[in-house]
Amino acid sequence: MxxxxxxxxxxxxxxxxxxxxxxxxxxxxxxxxxxxxxxxxxxxxxxxxxxxxxxxxxxxxxxxxxGEPDRADQTFSVAKTYLAILAGIAHSRGLLNPSERVSERIPGIGFDSPHNRKITWEHLLTQTSEWQGECFGMPDQVEHYRRVSYDPKPPSGKKGDLRPLNEPGTYWEYNDVRINQLSLALLHLFRKPLPEVFLESVLEPIGGGRDFRW
Structure with missing residues (x-):
C-alpha cells in the first residue's frame, strides 16, 4: 500500500x-x-x-x-468505448464494413437526406460524420462549437450556434447527439438491445457482467 x-x-x-x-x-x-x-x-x-x-x-x-470499488456507479463517455467494441463485433460478424455508407445497410433511420447519405460507419466512429438531424428529440446543433480539452483546433463560435456543415469525413467535432445516432444505427444493425449484445459478447466471456447496467 x-x-x-x-x-x-x-x-x-x-x-x-x-x-x-x-x-x-x-x-x-x-x-x-x-x-x-x-x-x-x-x-x-x-x-x-x-x-x-x-x-x-x-x-x-x-x-x-x-472507497467503495464494489459499488455500481455511473460512467459516461465510456459508452463511446462500448459502441466502438460493438462496432468491432458487428464487423467480425459481417454486419458492417467501415467504408460502407450507413444508409445502404439500414435506411429509414436518419441517413437518407442528400447530406447524410454520404456518411459511412467510419465517419460515425471517428466523430467526423457531420450528421444533421434530431436523435431522441435532440438536434445535432446543440453540440456545434463544443469545446473539449486539448483540442488542437478550438472552435471559433459559441456552443449551440448553428454553423455551416462540412462534407462527411472532413471535419472533427465532439458531438454526443451523433454518438446517440451511432447507437441507434447499431441497435438496428444487431436488432437486439445493445446492453444485451455487450453482456453476452464481451462481459460474460471474461467472467464479468455482475451488477452491469447500461
Missing part, C-alpha cells in the same frame, strides 16, 4: 465537484450548463453516486483498494 500512497491520495483529492446526489442540487450537476435553452437541463435517468474509489492489481493480485 505504501508504494501507491501518493497515487491513492491524488485520486482521493481530485473528486469531481458535482453533488453526489443529482436530486439535491440539479442545477449544479452534470455537463449540460453550457447548452442553449431548452436543452440546458438534466436528462435522466441518473442516480446518486459514491465517492472516489479504486483498485490496484499487480500481476493479478489486489495490492490496494480505497
Amino acid at each position: 505504501d508504494n501507491f500512497a501518493e497515487a491513492i491520495a491524488f485520486s482521493q483529492s481530485h473528486e469531481i465537484p458535482w453533488p453526489r446526489d443529482p436530486a439535491a442540487d440539479p442545477a449544479h450537476w452534470g455537463v449540460h450548463h453550457d447548452d442553449p435553452p431548452p436543452f440546458n437541463r438534466l436528462r435522466g435517468p441518473v442516480h446518486p453516486r459514491g465517492g472516489v474509489s479504486g483498485v490496484i492489481l499487480v500481476r493479478g493480485k489486489e495490492v490496494a483498494a480505497w
